[in-house]
Amino acid sequence: MQKNFITRRARFFRQCLNIAVLIASVTTLNGCVSTQNESPYTYAPSASPYQDVVNAQQRAVEQSKLLLVVLGAQWCHDSTGLAERFATKEMDLILRAHYETVFVDVGTLEDRRNITERFDYPIYYATPTVMVVEPKTSALLNRTSMDIWGRADSIPLSEYIQYFFRFPAMTTAQKAPFINWEATDEEEAYNKEQALRLQSAYDKLGPLLALDLQGNTPQGLNELWKETKGFRTELQKTLIKRAELTLDSESGNGVNTTPALRHYNPFSWEHN
Secondary structure, eight states: HHHHHHHHHHHHHHHHHHHHHHHHHHHHHHHTOGGGGGOOOOOOOOOOHHHHHHHHHHHHHTTEOOOOEEOOOOOOOHHHHHHHHHSSSHHHHHHHEEEEEEEEEEETOOOOOHHHHHGGGEEEEESSEEEEEEEETTEEETTTTTTGGGGGOOOHHHHHHHHHHHHHTTHHHHHHHHHHHOOOHHHHHHHHHHHHHHHHHHHHHHHHHHHHHHHHOOHHHHHHHHHHHHHHHHHHHHHHHHHHHHOOOOTTTOOOOOOOOOOOOGGGOOOO
């Protein structure tokens, strides 16, 4: 078993090396010309963002790649920081070889729940939200580590490389728990209810954010942003911790450490 694993890893890295040589050759022939418009790593408005994801998922199946969905915005420094890391030659090599990548623009906190729910995730809790998906089953393979990308701009390139190398190397057995994962009925109802409340906060924040981006910061924006951030951060933390305990039965060492599905009193945006 160990010998077979080493053989697979050696074949995997040889494939990456061959692709690196090919890309280097093409770059030399084309005079290293690159513009932002040519980059696939840009949050551009789309008339049909959901269909963009559906189409990318189909391409991923056809090409035997993983699907990588990134929800973000050009105004968000963590979103653009991630895009800049993706555009490096090291990351671009990995992504082109192993992923079908689609960037989804969330605009000024527009509703994208139809996309996240496609992969059994309630809503985007941060920008960027990064989803590594097994395309045939729509299983979310990075369900227990999605929260790290809320600080994408501060993550070193070396950690990007390590992270995105991990999923193409997963065995069928390693993917199985994520493919078979299901939220409980209680969790599903709770997550849907809280996602609706969070989206209502985004709906309030969106117009204020649009004014701020035009250079006219409206009164109350910072307070509402801070209140919303506390809510969305806590929701995602609970969601991920509960998934961790489900996917790794040994992580609790026999102690029930599952966080409760917390009740939240009405927020300021729910009083209006």
